[in-house]
Amino acid sequence: MGGALRRIATNFNVESRAHRLLDQQKPRPAPKHPKTAEKIAQYQRENPQILEQQQRKDESLLGMLKDVKVVSEEVEGKRLMNEADAAESQKKARPLPQNRKANPGSPAVFLEADEVPEGRLSVGQAMELLAKHKRNKNEFNAERLAQDYKMDLDDTKKILEYFQSFKVIPVIDGKDIPRIKGS
Template sequence: MGARVVRMFRNFNLENRVHREISKDKPRTAPRHEVKIPLSVGCPEALETAVKQKNDPLLALLKSVYVESKDPAAAEDSKVVAADEESARRPLRFSLPGAPYGLGELTDVPKGKLTIVEALNALGSHQHQPQTWTTGKIAQEYALDLKDTKDFLEFFIPFQVEIIPPKTANAKQIKAS
């Protein structure tokens, strides 16, 4: 009910109000700010004199700058040597007989990397003889980083099976054969 009353007052004498607003004088626009015309647009002669004019503060700043350059060819040579060191490879130490899993074609491995067979062998050796196969010896044997070797021995757990006992005694269990 209240919406109807509001709509009536809002639409009352609508056309007359619209014509009154349209017939009013338009408001004046704000004056524009003065724009300085760049020297290059105004006259080319003024631009030439501005360019050739000596600016003492800028000249003093320029004299305080010291530039030392190096031959880029020498920098590229060091990058090539570093790339050769990264791509250095070591011969494969262990391989699976009969080439299962597609590992038979491997003959060498990049330094800092291990194959699955080498990783399992190194991990097994360390677990069975930790005094003989220390972290340092494994890192030296397989050309690994010492930090990576420590992380490998701590976090790489390949085949650990945990059997969690059921909470209730009458739950079904898998029987070992």
């Protein structure tokens, strides 16, 4: 019932409201900045032919526009596709994965990159580098680790100084989490 009342109210006196709206003054453009208005006026004084050309209808262009004929045909249930649409539809046709859980055989929580460029480390390699250095600091010093992992010596020193391995802090029975000293 409410929809019918709303429809009646919106359709009431539509024609006169439309005429009233069309009779209103057209919106004025925003005023131009004085410097911009000066430059436009100066350009119009220097190039009056461009202003005349802009206001005149070009008959040759109108004739060409009249010659253009556009025909659109659509096959039932199918539309014509360009190459991008076809590639997108093929991607969508690919079946979605059914198993959304992590691989049970993978001990890592994160996925390792297949290729790591020289001078960079994956997270697993960084953990391995830190573990080697922690086990034997004399044998696996910064110079040797930089050679082994093909990294810059300064970067390796900074990794050993500032990077730490991940620590798991278990929360038992909702007790308070231990805080870092100084916070």
